[in-house]
Amino acid sequence: MTTVNLETLKAGETATIAAVHTDRALSYRLAALGFRIGKRVEVIRHGRFSGPLHVRIGATDIMLRKEEAQKIEVQTPAR
Amino acid sequence: MKHIALVGMPNTGKSTFFNRATGASARVGNWPGITVDLLGAKLLLAGEMVELVDLPGIYDLHGFSDDEQVVRHFMEKNPLDLVVIILNASQIERQLSLALQIKQLCLPAVLLLNMADETKKFGISIDAEKMSASLGMPVVMLSAKYGNGYQGALQIITQAIQNGTPPIPPEKLQVLLATDDQIETDMEAVLKQTVQVPIQLSDNLTTRLDRLMLHPWLGLPLFFLIMYLLFQAIFLLGKPLQDGVGWLLEAFKQGALEPLLGALPAALHGLLIEGIYNGVGTVATFVPIIVLFFLFMALVEDSGYLSRAAFLMDALMAKLGLDGRSFVMILLGFGCNVPALMGTRVMRSRSLRLLTMLVIPFSLCSARLQVFVFITAAIFSPKAAPLVLFSLYLFSFAAAFITALLFKNRFQNNEPFILELPPYRFPTLRQMVLRGWHEVRHFLSRASKFIIAGVVLVWLLTHFPQNVAPGSIGTWAGMIGHFMEPVLAPIGIDQHLAIALIFGFVAKEIVVGSLAVIYGLEGSALTGMMAQQLDWVQAYSFMLFTLIYTPCLSTIATIRSESKSLPYTLLAVAFPLGLAWLVSFAFYQAARALGY
Numbered sequence: 001m002t003t004v005n006l007e008t009l010k011a012g013e014t015a016t017i018a019a020v021h022t023d024r025a026l027s028y029r030l031a032a033l034g035f036r037i038g039k040r041v042e043v044i045r046h047g048r049f050s051g052p053l054h055v056r057i058g059a060t061d062i063m064l065r066k067e068e069a070q071k072i073e074v075q076t077p078a079r
Numbered sequence: 080m081k082h083i084a085l086v087g088m089p090n091t092g093k094s095t096f097f098n099r100a101t102g103a104s105a106r107v108g109n110w111p112g113i114t115v116d117l118l119g120a121k122l123l124l125a126g127e128m129v130e131l132v133d134l135p136g137i138y139d140l141h142g143f144s145d146d147e148q149v150v151r152h153f154m155e156k157n158p159l160d161l162v163v164i165i166l167n168a169s170q171i172e173r174q175l176s177l178a179l180q181i182k183q184l185c186l187p188a189v190l191l192l193n194m195a196d197e198t199k200k201f202g203i204s205i206d207a208e209k210m211s212a213s214l215g216m217p218v219v220m221l222s223a224k225y226g227n228g229y230q231g232a233l234q235i236i237t238q239a240i241q242n243g244t245p246p247i248p249p250e251k252l253q254v255l256l257a258t259d260d261q262i263e264t265d266m267e268a269v270l271k272q273t274v275q276v277p278i279q280l281s282d283n284l285t286t287r288l289d290r291l292m293l294h295p296w297l298g299l300p301l302f303f304l305i306m307y308l309l310f311q312a313i314f315l316l317g318k319p320l321q322d323g324v325g326w327l328l329e330a331f332k333q334g335a336l337e338p339l340l341g342a343l344p345a346a347l348h349g350l351l352i353e354g355i356y357n358g359v360g361t362v363a364t365f366v367p368i369i370v371l372f373f374l375f376m377a378l379v380e381d382s383g384y385l386s387r388a389a390f391l392m393d394a395l396m397a398k399l400g401l402d403g404r405s406f407v408m409i410l411l412g413f414g415c416n417v418p419a420l421m422g423t424r425v426m427r428s429r430s431l432r433l434l435t436m437l438v439i440p441f442s443l444c445s446a447r448l449q450v451f452v453f454i455t456a457a458i459f460s461p462k463a464a465p466l467v468l469f470s471l472y473l474f475s476f477a478a479a480f481i482t483a484l485l486f487k488n489r490f491q492n493n494e495p496f497i498l499e500l501p502p503y504r505f506p507t508l509r510q511m512v513l514r515g516w517h518e519v520r521h522f523l524s525r526a527s528k529f530i531i532a533g534v535v536l537v538w539l540l541t542h543f544p545q546n547v548a549p550g551s552i553g554t555w556a557g558m559i560g561h562f563m564e565p566v567l568a569p570i571g572i573d574q575h576l577a578i579a580l581i582f583g584f585v586a587k588e589i590v591v592g593s594l595a596v597i598y599g600l601e602g603s604a605l606t607g608m609m610a611q612q613l614d615w616v617q618a619y620s621f622m623l624f625t626l627i628y629t630p631c632l633s634t635i636a637t638i639r640s641e642s643k644s645l646p647y648t649l650l651a652v653a654f655p656l657g658l659a660w661l662v663s664f665a666f667y668q669a670a671r672a673l674g675y
Contacts, residue, residue, distance in 0.1 A: 025141075025427075026495055032088070032138035033497065034173040036263060044286075048295045051394035052403070054500065058172045058276065059201055061285075061500035063390050065397070068495045 002076055007053065007069035009043040015074035017041055022071045030072075034060050041074060080121075081129045081240055082157060086150065086181065087165035088174050089136030089425075090501055092193040094118075095510075096165060096223035097133040100233070104517045105133055106418065108380030109504050110407065112136060112425035115146060117153060124237045129160075135424075140180045146424055154186075161187050161240050168192035168220060169201045171274055178214065179262050179269075188216045189239050191232050195220040197502065200283065203276050210273040224507060285383075285502040292384070298391045309379070310472070311465065313371050314452070320367035325602055328360040346545075350538055357601040358534030358592035359526060365449040365591070366522060372445050373518040374511050376414045381506035385410065389498055399480055400487025402496040405435040409479055412442025416634045420641055428494035434486060436638055437651055438479040440630050443472055446587035447630065451622055453591045457606035458618040467619070471626055478627050478658065525588060533582050533589035537596045540578065549599060556597070570624060570663035571617040571671075580624065586631040616675050620667040627659035 003018055017039050020027050034057035035041070044054040044061070052063045085093045089111035098105055101120035106113060118133040134153060135146045154162075162181055166174040171192065178190050192198075192205060198220075211218040217235045221228030292298060336356060340348055379385065388410060389403030396406050404426065412419035419439045426432045443451075451471055455464040506514075540556040547553030552561060552574070559581070560574020567577050575597050583590040595601045598608050613621075629635060629652055639648040 022495070026497075028141050029138055029497065032173065032176060033499065034170075036173075044289075045293060045295075047293075047390060047394055048298075049394040052390060052496065054289075054293065054390065059169045059203065060173060061289075061502075062497060063386075063393075063403070063500055064497040065393070065402075065495065067493075068497060 003073055004076060005070045006041065006043070006055070006072040006074050007066050009074065009076070011043055011045045013076065014040055014042040015076040017072060018075045019073040020071065021073065022068070026068070030068075033062055034058055035072065081127070081160040082132065083122075083129055083161045083163055083236070083240065084132045084134055084154065084157075084159050085163050085165060086134055086154075086177070087136055087193075088138055088167065088170075088177060090499065091136065091165050091167040091174070092223045093136065093165045094133055096163075096191070096193065096232075097131060098513070099223055099226065099229060101131055104513050106514075106517075107510065108377070108385070109383040109501050110380060110385045111499050111501070112146065112422065113380070115421050115424045117149070124233075124240060127240075129240060137177070139177060140184075149424075154184075159186060161189065161236065163236060164188055164190045165193050165223075166190065167194050168198040168205060169194060169203050171203075171205060172270060172276060175266050175269060176262050178216075179265050182214065182216065183262075187239065189235050190214065190216055190218045191223075192218065192220045193223050195228060196222045196225060201276075203274065205275075206273045210269060213269050213272055224510070283502075288503055289387070289500075292387050293390060298387075302388060302391055305384075306472075307469065309375050310469065313368060313375060314465065314468075317368035317371045320371075321364050324367060325364045328363065329602055332356060332360075346542075349542065350535070353599050354534055354538030354596055355531060357595045357599075358537070359530055361453075361595040361601050361605070362449070362526065362530055362588050362592045365452070366519060368452065369445050369449070369522060370515045370518055372448065373414060374515050377506055377511050377514040380411075381504055381510065383501045383503045386498060386500045390500065393496065399483035400431075400434055400490065400492070401438070401483055402431065402494065403498065404496070405431070405438070405483075408435055408439055409442050409476070412439045412444060414445055416440050416442055416444050416630050417637045420634065420637045423641070426494060428492040430490040430492040431494045433642060433647060434483060434490035434492070436641060437486060437490075437654070438482050440634055440638075440651065440655060441475055441478040441482065441627060443475040443626060444587070444630060447626060450583075450587055450590045450625055453594075453606075454609070454618050454622055457609045458613060458615050471622060474623065474626060474662075478655075478662070482654070482658070522588075525586060529586040530588050530592055533585060534592045534596050537578060537582060537589075537593040541597055541599075566660070569668070570660060571620040571667040572624065572663075573612070573617070575612070576617075576621050580621075580628075583625060584629055584632070586633070587625070590625065614675075616667060616670040619670075620663045623666055624659045624663040627662055628656050 009015055017035060017037055019037065020030055020035055022030065039057055042056045044056055046053055050066060052065045053069050054061065054063050085097055087093045090109065094105040094107045094114050097103060098107065101122050103120045105118050114133060114135045119130050121128055122131045134150045137147045137150045140151060164178050164181055166178065181188050205220065207218045207220050217239060219228060219232045219235050221232045223229065292301060336352060340351055385407045389407050392406040393403035396402050408419045408422050411422060416439055419442065420436055423432045423435045426435065451468055455467045459467050541554050542549045543555055551557055556578045557574060560577045563577045572580065578597055579590045579593045582593045595605055598605055600608055635648065635652060638651045642648060
């Protein structure tokens with residue numbers, strides 16, 4: 001298992017959320033959207049021109065910017 | 080009277096349920112955060128009047144964002160007899176946290192699991208009875224959109240309110256919510272017993288559509304193609320309807336009004352027919368186009384494509400100091416700027432909100448569309464007219480983007496941008512008809528408020544004092560036009576158009592009506608006269624000015640009330656005025672210099 005930030009995952013890769021390093025307000029919002037420790041997250045696509053990421057947690061599709069994705073730590077099986 | 084509040088996460092169908100229950104027409108759409116205001120309506124439940132309040136969608140009750148604070152304050156200030164929690168059943172895995180938070184506040188509640196139709200498609204199964212037992216509140220599955228399970232839901236609500244305990248005094252509510260860890264443990268426990276989710280979601284329609292719509296290279300061109308085709312469709316369908324309404328109005332005037340009012344004194348006859356009837360009638364011919372426009376807008380809003388547009392444009396918007404939501408608000412502004420301005424409430428950073436509110440008024444709203452359809456039809460050939468209209472939409476985007484670039488350093492923000500991408504959905508016929516009807520009513524209320532007063536005033540200005548020829552330089556309107564000439568002559572706007580521009584400040588619907596009054600003509604006679612008096616350079620310059628300067632008084636009032644800042648409001652009026660003049664000046668002088 002290696003720990004990386006969510007932004008480094010490629011489209012189609014899945015990982016487990018390990019930690020969310022944001023301020024309190026944002027972490028509540030993220031939790032309500034499904035970003036909770038232990039949840040599986042799949043990266044669907046990266047937007048062009050360093051646009052936002054499109055990810056899926058459970059049945060919810062979410063987009064978030066790279067800056068926020070970098071603050072989310074995920075564990076991936078060793079590549 | 081007893082009070083019920085609808086609470087739920089954004090885009091879970093609270094307003095759809097609210098509309099179904101109360102017969103109201105709250106705006107609905109497949110976009111998280113479309114309800115930004117508290118909306119209340121009375122409802123008869125088992126012989127008792129209760130008030131149902133539709134609250135903006137919230138993610139949790141911590142209340143960090145403006146919209147969450149609105150809901151929190153409401154719940155803390157008003158005694159509630161019942162909270163109806165509405166959650167998206169297929170996203171129950173994460174949305175259940177809100178129900179648990181409300182349960183912690185010891186409020187009497189029922190839980191409606193909405194969008195049961197979609198849950199089936201996802202292969203998710205929920206045991207509502209078991210969930211009801213473990214949550215200690217009634218739980219019902221329903222589809223507010225199609226009405227399945229609606230009667231059952233209403234029954235549960237009626238029962239709950241009938242044998243409900245007296246409301247909890249609001250001051251007791253201000254307890255601290257338990258830690259999120261506790262909620263999470265509870266949530267896991269409830270979900271484990273009651274919900275089954277397939278490990279891998281099926282490769283459904285949304286995923287496949289997204290592969291095309293969000294394609295790295297095709298996504299943006301597709302977006303513009305879709306927009307272009309939508310506008311083409313509106314005019315293709317709208318033009319014959321518009322002509323039909325025009326014909327009916329003319330027939331009514333010739334067949335009924337003229338014989339009836341013929342005996343009246345000339346001045347009164349003129350005011351009634353050339354003033355009010357021609358003015359309002361010319362505006363009324365645009366109703367079919369406006370209704371069609373909003374039907375298509377409803378289709379786009381409900382489809383979930385707006386969130387995709389936000390995804391596609393976010394990279395560019397970030398460079399302008401905005402984000403994907405700002406772009407969606409600009410798109411919503413194409414309908415009407417006022418709800419788009421209010422839609423910025425979902426943004427937490429004040430700078431981002433102010434910057435977005437500064438650019439929204441450049442959105443070519445449906446009222447301005449009337450002016451442009453009217454003038455392009457009068458001045459340009461049928462072949463060139465659609466292209467001219469499309470170019471104005473491009474100018475609308477350009478003005479917004481340039482303004483954002485100019486002001487992004489004054490309104491710096493680092494607001495995080497996180498947004499749900501809801502599944503693609505289609506509105507029901509019922510929803511579309513409701514929306515169309517809503518727009519007709521909106522138009523009629525504006526017509527009775529502004530348009531009649533506007534055209535009467537224009538008629539008086541162009542017909543007094545009585546001893547000079549109507550519309551000539553000697554009338555009050557002529558004097559105003561003469562006074563404005565040093566400013567407006569360099570951009571090719573004559574005194575007739577100047578009067579229309581001044582009244583357009585109040586509402587753009589008045590512009591077309593006042594042109595009818597100023598020229599004292601309507602229908603094809605009016606457009607023919609305008610084609611004689613204006614060349615295309617003047618007409619285009621006039622349209623550019625109309626596009627960019629103040630949209631209407633309602634927009635200014637909304638900017639004032641949303642920003643709560645007078646200096647900001649002044650900036651939001653003065654800057655577009657200056658920009659409008661500069662753009663028109665540059666266009667007009669350049670076109671003339673090139674020999675057009």
